[in-house]
Amino acid sequence: MNTPQLPQVIKAVGIIVCLLVVNHIHAQNKEAATKLIEEGIKLYDQKEYANALLKYDQALTVDKNNLVAFTEKTMTLLTQKQYGEAIKVCQKAIETHPKDTNLRIIYVSYATAEDELNHPKEALKIYNEGINQFPKYYQLYFNKGISLTKSKNELEALGCFEQSAMLNPTHAASHNAIAHIESHLNNRIPAIMAYCRYLSIEPQVNRSKENLDAVIQLMMNDTMPKTNQADHTLDSIELAIATIAKAMREESRNKKKIPIETFHKGIHLMCSALAKAPKGNKGFIWDYYAPYFIELQEKKFLTTFSYIAFLSTEDPIIFKWFNAHKLDIEAFINWSKTFTPLNSSTNLPQPGINPGK
Numbered sequence: 623m624n625t626p627q628l629p630q631v632i633k634a635v636g637i638i639v640c641l642l643v644v645n646h647i648h649a650q651n652k653e654a655a656t657k658l659i660e661e662g663i664k665l666y667d668q669k670e671y672a673n674a675l676l677k678y679d680q681a682l683t684v685d686k687n688n689l690v691a692f693t694e695k696t697m698t699l700l701t702q703k704q705y706g707e708a709i710k711v712c713q714k715a716i717e718t719h720p721k722d723t724n725l726r727i728i729y730v731s732y733a734t735a736e737d738e739l740n741h742p743k744e745a746l747k748i749y750n751e752g753i754n755q756f757p758k759y760y761q762l763y764f765n766k767g768i769s770l771t772k773s774k775n776e777l778e779a780l781g782c783f784e785q786s787a788m789l790n791p792t793h794a795a796s797h798n799a800i801a802h803i804e805s806h807l808n809n810r811i812p813a814i815m816a817y818c819r820y821l822s823i824e825p826q827v828n829r830s831k832e833n834l835d836a837v838i839q840l841m842m843n844d845t846m847p848k849t850n851q852a853d854h855t856l857d858s859i860e861l862a863i864a865t866i867a868k869a870m871r872e873e874s875r876n877k878k879k880i881p882i883e884t885f886h887k888g889i890h891l892m893c894s895a896l897a898k899a900p901k902g903n904k905g906f907i908w909d910y911y912a913p914y915f916i917e918l919q920e921k922k923f924l925t926t927f928s929y930i931a932f933l934s935t936e937d938p939i940i941f942k943w944f945n946a947h948k949l950d951i952e953a954f955i956n957w958s959k960t961f962t963p964l965n966s967s968t969n970l971p972q973p974g975i976n977p978g979k
Contacts, residue, residue, distance in 0.1 A: 655685035662694055671702050687718040689725075696731040705735040726756040730765050737769050745769050760789035764796055776803050784906040787819075791910075792959055794823040798833065810840050811856045811863065814892065815911040821931040822958050830934035837931075841888045842870045855903045862895035863888060882940070886928040893919035913963040926954040 662677030678695040681688055692715035699708035712732035719725055729752030737745040749766040756762060767782030780803045787796040801816035817837045824830055841863055866888045893915045903912075918924060926947065932940050944951065 651685040652688075655681040655688045655691060658684065659688070659691050659694060662691075662698075666694070666698055666701075671698055674698050675702075687714075689715060689719050689722055689728075692719075693724065693727050693731075696728065696735075700731060700734060700738075703738070705738045708732075708735040709739075723756070726752060726759045726762065729756070730761050733762075733769070734765060737772070742769060742773050758789055760786040760793055760796070763789065764793065764799070767799060771799075771803075776806065779803065784910075788906075788910060791961065792823055794820050797823070798829065801833065801836070805836065805840065809856075810843065811859045811892070812907050812911070814840050814863070815907065815915060818889065818927075818931065819911065819914065822927060825930045825933040827934075834931055834934055838870070838885065841885075842867050855899070856907070858899060859892055859895040862891040866891060882928055882932050882937075885931070886925060889915075889928065890919065890924055893924065910963055914961055917961065921957060923954045923957065926950045930954070 658677050658681035662674040662681070665671075665674035665677060675695060675698055678691045678698065681691040682695075685691070692711055696708045696711045696715070699705070699711065708731060712728050712735070715728045716725060716732075729748060733745045733748035733752065736742075736748060746766065746769060749762055749769065752759070752762045753766070763782045764786035767779040767786065770776075770779035770782060780800065783796050783799040783803070786793060787800060790796065797816050797820040801813050801820060804813035804816055814837055817833045817840075820833055821830060821837075866884070870884055870888070896912045897916045897919065899912070918927060929940055929943050929947075930951070933944075
């Protein structure tokens, strides 16, 4: 067996030492960059955007191509409406980290910047590229839906919001977007379900009272004009809701507001009609919303949901009920946030393809 010559041994040791030094320096740079990024985030939270950008640039000087620094910088540039600069940073991030899973946020920022520059085709192209790489990231679908809404492409936008809601059922903004489009399309039952699903997640924010009022107005209408996109499998549920519309209008005239008991009855009628509907109906409404409301009633959460939906009214009676039913509320919240419909037939669309209903 040949014994290694001394110069070879020295050379090998030298390479190992160099690698250790390089790794040590790289680790130190990473640590220093992380600290600078954290300082930048704090400045961002304090709305000191210019100073935050300086921190991110310092982090990138210490640790070239740090993806977290790229990500935070792009979001700050978007806040500052520096869309062109944000695009350059996003392109650099994609170039230097082509396979990194954290690029999904970069794609959202990239497409958003293009959208803000009134480049809708470029924005959609970027969203589709992002969806190709990260088909299970809800934010790409949601933001693509926003872009399509701006372009007056409501049906394709609706499909994107539905995908977002499927991927992240507790994303309230997705349900809110679905509700507004369905309402605009005069699809009453899907709109009611989407608004109610929103209220199950965010019952007490600025938008909540507006959405509760929207549900009540939809329930008070005797009939809703049909569009070409109307789901006629929901006609029996329409009839169930229509039975309470007149009573709700009379109560609105006499009492100036709809009592929670009447709202509860309306939702009860909808849930019962959904449970009795013929089996085999397909599509987002039947696969994702209908099972939620059927199980809501089966598990006897309907009263709890109704009080949660009415939180935005700030009625003392609602608050009194809440204080007396904390365990019921906790049980509902735990069920609602983990609810997963069984036997879903709705599949994620291919990027650029209209998902439909």
